[in-house]
Amino acid sequence: MSTTPVAPGVEAVEAARVRLRDTVYQTPCPYSQTLSELTGARVYVKLENLQMTGSFKERGAANLLLQLDEAERRRGVVAASAGNHGLAVAFHAARLGIPATIVMPTYAPLIKVTSARRYGAEVILDGANYDEAFEQAWARVGRSGAIFVHPFDDPRVVAGQGTLGLELAEQVDGLDAVIVPVGGGGLIAGVGLALEARRPSVRVVGVQAAAMPAMQRSLQARERVRVGAAPTIADGIAVRRVGEVTFGLASRLVHEIVTVDEEELANAILLLLEIEKTVVEGAGAAALAALLNRPLGLEGRRVALVLSGGNIDVTMLARIIERGLVKDGRLVRLGVILRDRPGALARLTALIADERVNILQIEHDRAFSRQAIGATEVELTLETSGRKQIDALKQRLEAAGYSVEERGP
DSSP, X not given: OOSOOOOXXXXXXXXXXXXXXXXXXOOOOOEEHHHHHXXXXXXXXXXXXXXXXXXXXXXXXXXXXXXXXHHHHHHXXXXXXXXXXXXXXXXXXXXXXXXXXXEEOTTSOHHHHHHHHHTTOEEEEOOSSXXXXXXXXXXXXXXXXXXXXXXXXXXXXXXXXXXHHHHHHHHSTTOOEEEEEOSSSHHHHHHHHHXXXXXXXXXXXXXXXXXXXXXXXXXXXXXXOOOOOOOOSOGGGOOSSOOXXXXXXXXXXXXXXXXXXXXXXXXXXXXXXXXXXXXXXXXXXXXXXXXXXXXXXXXXXEEXXXXXXXXXXXXXXXXXXXXXXXXXXXXXXXXXXXXXXXXXXXXXXXXXXXXXXXXXXXXXXXXXXXXXXXXXXXXEXXXXXXXXXXXXXXXXXXXXXXXXXXXXX
């Protein structure tokens, strides 16, 4: 790409809001009593997973597409995306009659690929990660003359994402802080712009996956830093290098960037599913993961969590729920050594039942056990109410003479 676009101001965000009024849903931001009790803050959840395509990305994509002239629309658009941006471009391009090509990495979640195709876009899977997909998309722009719709580093996209910040300023009286998932930086830059103008006292906190903390590293280095590719369930914020426009804005507007790990993300997905009855993807759970696990000093403050998206494969959701249950202490695996005699397993399971613990799976190994002849090893996967019940069960089994080992997933 040639010259760096000029960063937008709040007037561009306000114009985007007018432009998007009949195009993009103003999502609710309800108060959560239970999350407030869990975190000690007064928590509001901005439900961007309720957008038509399941994420905040519609705001920026639609704002850019609506500003194309007729000649540009005829040329069509190309986008590179890990999923959500591609969905947003595909949906709004179809509404406007603009041909769209979306290049996604080969690992892109199936739900995002099939949804983009359903909206009428040509979807091409190319590249092992977002950066490789970006290069392929940019090459197509060079060959076809189509308009490139950048997922974050475009002032029109940033302004569109900033409409979320304008909504927050109106929806939460006395807002003290907002926690925003960060990938390339378009969302936090736009939200920061809006809040600087409407609520300058609001603290803007970003959160990234610990596996790919590009914005955090860049702000620390005071220049854009490229991080290595790494697997993360927060694929929506898995960006190796942030944008020039977004980095400049984040340097001025963001107060702090923190990171969360994969287990914390999984647990946050599970909590939101159980407590708020809302499905989010890994990136969408990042804000809650940060509030739960990092010392942000927001106790008693009004805090908005941006649940940025909800596009997650059902199979991935099932795996994440299991991992979350393990972290929460509601699934545990124990190894127990028994004497190899009739009734030994029955006596063990009776003790477990007495503690009101549910047995999900038993593996009873004689032939390949490392134990002495006359002993056998049993591995049990158990469903419990949490850490307290696990500890009580282990104490009871050990008091009954069993050797017990708690095992990781």
